[in-house]
Structures are given as C-alpha cells and as structure tokens.
Amino acid sequence: MQDFEYAAPASIEEAITLLAEPGANARILAGGTDILVQLREGLRQTALVVDIKKIPELGAIAVAADGSLRLGAAVPCHRIWSDARLVAGYPAVTDSARIIGGWQIQGRASLGGNLCNSSPAADSIPALIVEKATCEIAGPRGRRQVPAVEFCTAPGKNVLERGEFVVALSFPPPEARAGSRYIRFIPRNEMDIAVAGSGVWLRLDAAGKTVEAARIALAAVAPTPVAATEAAEWLAGKPASEESWKKAGELARRVARPITDLRGPKEYRVHLVGVLVARALATAAERARGGDRDPMVPADGRPSGVR
Amino acid sequence: MAKKRHVTTTINGEAAEFLCEPRQSLLEVLRDTLGLTGSKEGCNNGNCGACTVLLDGVPVDSCLVLAVEVEGAQIITVEGLASEGHLHPLQQCFLEGAALQCGICTPGFLVTAKALLDHDPAPSERQIRFELAGNICRCTGYDKIVRAVQAAGRKLQEHQREQQRT
Numbered sequence: 515m516q517d518f519e520y521a522a523p524a525s526i527e528e529a530i531t532l533l534a535e536p537g538a539n540a541r542i543l544a545g546g547t548d549i550l551v552q553l554r555e556g557l558r559q560t561a562l563v564v565d566i567k568k569i570p571e572l573g574a575i576a577v578a579a580d581g582s583l584r585l586g587a588a589v590p591c592h593r594i595w596s597d598a599r600l601v602a603g604y605p606a607v608t609d610s611a612r613i614i615g616g617w618q619i620q621g622r623a624s625l626g627g628n629l630c631n632s633s634p635a636a637d638s639i640p641a642l643i644v645e646k647a648t649c650e651i652a653g654p655r656g657r658r659q660v661p662a663v664e665f666c667t668a669p670g671k672n673v674l675e676r677g678e679f680v681v682a683l684s685f686p687p688p689e690a691r692a693g694s695r696y697i698r699f700i701p702r703n704e705m706d707i708a709v710a711g712s713g714v715w716l717r718l719d720a721a722g723k724t725v726e727a728a729r730i731a732l733a734a735v736a737p738t739p740v741a742a743t744e745a746a747e748w749l750a751g752k753p754a755s756e757e758s759w760k761k762a763g764e765l766a767r768r769v770a771r772p773i774t775d776l777r778g779p780k781e782y783r784v785h786l787v788g789v790l791v792a793r794a795l796a797t798a799a800e801r802a803r804g805g806d807r808d809p810m811v812p813a814d815g816r817p818s819g820v821r
Numbered sequence: 822m823a824k825k826r827h828v829t830t831t832i833n834g835e836a837a838e839f840l841c842e843p844r845q846s847l848l849e850v851l852r853d854t855l856g857l858t859g860s861k862e863g864c865n866n867g868n869c870g871a872c873t874v875l876l877d878g879v880p881v882d883s884c885l886v887l888a889v890e891v892e893g894a895q896i897i898t899v900e901g902l903a904s905e906g907h908l909h910p911l912q913q914c915f916l917e918g919a920a921l922q923c924g925i926c927t928p929g930f931l932v933t934a935k936a937l938l939d940h941d942p943a944p945s946e947r948q949i950r951f952e953l954a955g956n957i958c959r960c961t962g963y964d965k966i967v968r969a970v971q972a973a974g975r976k977l978q979e980h981q982r983e984q985q986r987t
Contacts, residue, residue, distance in 0.1 A: 519823045520843035520889050543887070550846075550885050551866045563843065565890060592879060616955020617933060618870055621879040622886070704954035705868070810951055 515554045522565040526572075526652050526681060532564050534654040534677040540564050542679050544572075544588040545622035547615065548631045572626075572681060575600070581687030584650075587626025587680040592617070594625065595811050603688035605801055606641035606713045608811050609696040613637060616705050626680045629665060632672045632738070633707075635777075639666065639739035640713030640731035641696040647685050653678030663731070666738035691726075692717040693801030695794040698733060699786050708734040709778040712766070712790035718754055718802045725749045725758065725799075730791055735770035735783050742766035745791065754799045756792075763791035830891045832857070833901030841888040848872045850888040851898060859899035859928045863957070870956035873929040874898045880936045880955070899928035902935060910976040911935060911969070920969035922960035929956045934970045942974040942981070 523529040533540050541549055541560040544567060552558040566572050572588040575597055583599060591611035594600055601608045607625070614623055614637050628638045629649065642662035649660045654677045662683070666672050674680070698711035711733030717726045728749040730742040745765035752758040772783035800806035825840040832855070841850050848865075851857040851874070863871035865884045872883040875897040902909035911931050914920070921927045930953060937944055937952045944952070949967050958966060 515844040515846070517822055517842070517844055520826070520887065522890075543890075546885050546887065546890075547867055547882075550887070553844075554865070563887070565887075567890075590879075615867065616870065617936070617952050618873055618880045618882045618955040619867060619885075621876065621881040704951065810948075 515550075516556070516559065518553070518560050519562045520565065521562060522568040524568055526569055529564055529566055529569065529679065530652060530654055530677065532562070533679065538562065538677075542566055542630070544624040544627040545590055545619075547619050547623040548627060566679065569681075583685045583687075585625065585683045585685070587629075587650075587682055588624045589626075591620035591623050591625070595620070601807075601811055604641075604645045604685055604694065605808075605811070606644055606694035606696040606715060606798075607638065607647075607685075609808060610638040610641040610713070612808070612811050613698065613704065625683060629662070629683075630672060630674065630680055632666045632668075632670050634666075634669050634737055634739065635708045635711070635734035636739060637696065637698060637708060637711055637733060640711055640733045641694070642683060643731035643739060643741055644694055644696075644713040644715035644729040645685055646715075646729070647683045649680050650682040650684060651678050652681045657681075659684075663739075663741050669737050689717055691720065691722070691802050693798040693803075695798040695801065697790055697794050697797075699790060707777065710734050710770075710772070710783045710786035710790060712787065712794045714791065714794040714798050716749065716754075716795065716798050716802060718799065722799075722803045723754055725752050725754055728762070728795075730762065730766055730795075732766065732770060732787055732791075734777070735772040735787055737771075740769050742769045742791070744768065749795075756796065759792040759795040759799075760788075762795060763788035766791040826889045828889060828892050830894050830896060832896045833898060839888070843887060843889050845888045846884050847874070847886040847888045847891055847896075848883040851883060857898050857900050861925050861928055863925060863929075868957065869926070870929040870933065871926050873932045873956065875932060875936055878936070878939075880933045882955075897932065897935075899931050902931060909935065909973075910980070911938070911973040914969040914973040914976065915966075918965050918969040918972060920961060920965040926956060926958045926960075930958065930966055934973070938970070938974050938977055942977045944970070944974060946971070 540562040543565045572586040574586045594611040595608045647662040694715040696713040698708035700706035713731045716728040728746045730746045745762045772780040829838045861871040863869035874883045
C-alpha cells in the first residue's frame, strides 16, 4: 500500500485542525472498508489518514429527551443492527446495516462512511432518506446540517467541502403506527452490490387500513440515491393494500434513470424498482401494525437466525 | 517513508507489541512481523474472509484494518482457538466432517464460526449460512462446513452441560 502518515485525534476540533492544515492531503478513516481498498488499489492518494474512531462522539448512539436519535458517523454496522432502539425505531436503517458486506465488513463499516463514499448503490442511503436523517457536518467554518436526501451530488461526490467531515446522523423521534423497510436485489444471497434497492417508510391510520403518509427512496438506479416523491405522495390516503403497493411501485419507476452495467441492464433495473418498492411497502405496513421483523436483525444484540 | 509506530496489544490472550508502518495492514503484521501465519491473504480487499480475526470479539477482515489501529485492542486469531494442546471443537468437527479441502479459507471460517457459536451454540442452518457469508470457500460447496459448525455447537453445548453437572 502507498505510504502515508496516521493520526487518531481525540476530538472533533483536533480533527478539523489536521484536515484544514494548509496543503493537507488527508483522508478520513472510519471503518476503512472502502478507503483502505481504494488506497491499496491506487484509486485515491493521500499523505495522511485521519482515524476518527477515537473521538467519543463519533462512536456514540444517543436518544434525546424528545425521542430523537443521534448516531455517531463512525458507529460500525454490527452495533447498529444490534441496537434495540434502532431496530424498533428505524428498521429500514438496521435492514441496510445487516446486508452491507458480511459480518466482517459490518464489524467495521459505518453509515457515515457509506454516506461519504457516495456510491449510487449504497444500501444505507435510501434508508437514511426515508427515515428523514440529517447529516451533521463539522468543518473549519463550524457545524452545518444537510438532509440525507441532499447529501450526494454525483457518483462518488457529495456536498462536503474541503476540511469537512460527517460527525453524526440524527433522526426524528419514531412515529406511532409507522414502519419502514429496505430491500435490494442481488444475484447472490449475500455479499454483493445492489442491482437496485428500495427504502420505504409509511404511517397507517389507527385502523391500520389506510396510508396516512409515505416516503420512498431508491438505490442503484440513478447517479445518486433518489427519492420517489410522486409515488410516496400518491400513497397518502390510499388503502393499505397489495394494489396500492403495486401502483406506488409503478409510479416509483418514473424516477429511475439507471445505466446498463455489469450488474444489469437498465430495463431490468427499472422493472426491479416496481417489484422492490411494492414488496418493501408490504413489509413496512406489516411492521407499522407491529408485525414482521427480519429474523436476521436481532432485537437482543445477538446475531440471530430463526430461533 | 512514514515513521514506524510502536503498538501494544493483546493477541490470543498474551500481551504483544510490535513496530509497524502506518500503511501496514494488521494481516501483514500478524503474518510477516509476528509469524502468525494462520490468517491467510486471499483477496486482500475484504471479499473472501480468509484473513478474519476477532477484534474485541467482533469478526473483521484483518486486511482491512491498519495495524496501527489495534493499540490496546484484544485480538483472537485462528492460533488462539486450540487450548492446552486440544483442538477447539470447531477444528475437531471440521477435521472429522472433512469440511475443508485446500484449507486456505479454513482459518477464516473457524474464526467467524467461533464468533457465531460464542453468541449462540445452536444456530440454524440459515443463520450459519448468513453469518458465514463473508467467508468464501471454492472447494467444499459449503454443506460440510455448515454441518461441521452445527456439530461443533452440539459439542460445545454438551461440554457446557457437563461443566454444569460437576
């Protein structure tokens, strides 16, 4: 691997100073599952690796008095899918954290990293969008907040400016009678990159029969993760039924602008959007009624099969 | 060249220290500096799992960890599975069940499977296949590996019951 220096600052201020030094050629290291591969393969160059995992705030999961949740940007996926508060309140996020790579990748990879790598196929970003996550950014000019839906700007590109990094993702309090889900299609069972992915969130009425509000976002079908706003708005007021899920899936296909690549042709990806959105909505509705948990996402902090 | 760093850590229960360049992976240091060649380099990019070690109890690909990051950490490698001259039940069951052929992937499978059985000694087949998805085997077709992990889980449970009796 190319030669570089290593620093592990203990505070956000210290990290900002390192990143903002004149002429600094630095890269952030959280879980390292993307950046170390990119450095080794020469896809990126750096003189300094700044490991942010020693900053306590970056590794914290905290629930505020109003019920909102703040997730440190460097918290690894395995701590996300084994956190009962995240599993109960933001299941689309834990769904995605459970399928990014295998257990070894989940032992290190963070959602801050998944976000900043800004792949169009990132599994966690549609989940962050539908859960209304806000990215908290720190930099030489202070802190700012950007909604997850606005974070990515092009493949591998995002709103971060020189010297800035993501410190946390914050989520609004979970809503009653709401459920969410992220699923993707890959040709294998595990350990692959999405051909297409769908994150959804919805809230049902008290009877559990009508959709009150919905959000839909897609992976791997556009230059960035993308919200399917028209489909989501159409769902409001519609019956919680297979027919509605199918129709919403059809509407969601309209925002898909995929390319053809080695993972699949564009026509197939558009087709997948319709299927995935409908299936994800069905599961989200079951969750909103208190049912259907993914058996691979443990509520008790243990890796879990059907037991 | 970046200055070498001094790192203090615990490997397989014993205090260990080494010097490394910041760019060196934990896998490189385990194999080339410390002589712990049980962990294998397969893909060197996080796809195959042959280099899996437990870092503070969690399976990670040691090719995707910088050695300089493990200051103060607890590391378990495949060399730490056997104790006092006795193979770990997983190792015994892999041998008895012929759950390996060329053997390159085996250390990684053993370490991930240990993490799984530490959490749950009676995993379902689906759970084993899911949790071991980050380990690739190009010889066995996986069925014998799944059965060996289940057999080792049963052995561990028997062992626990015996210990409870005495």
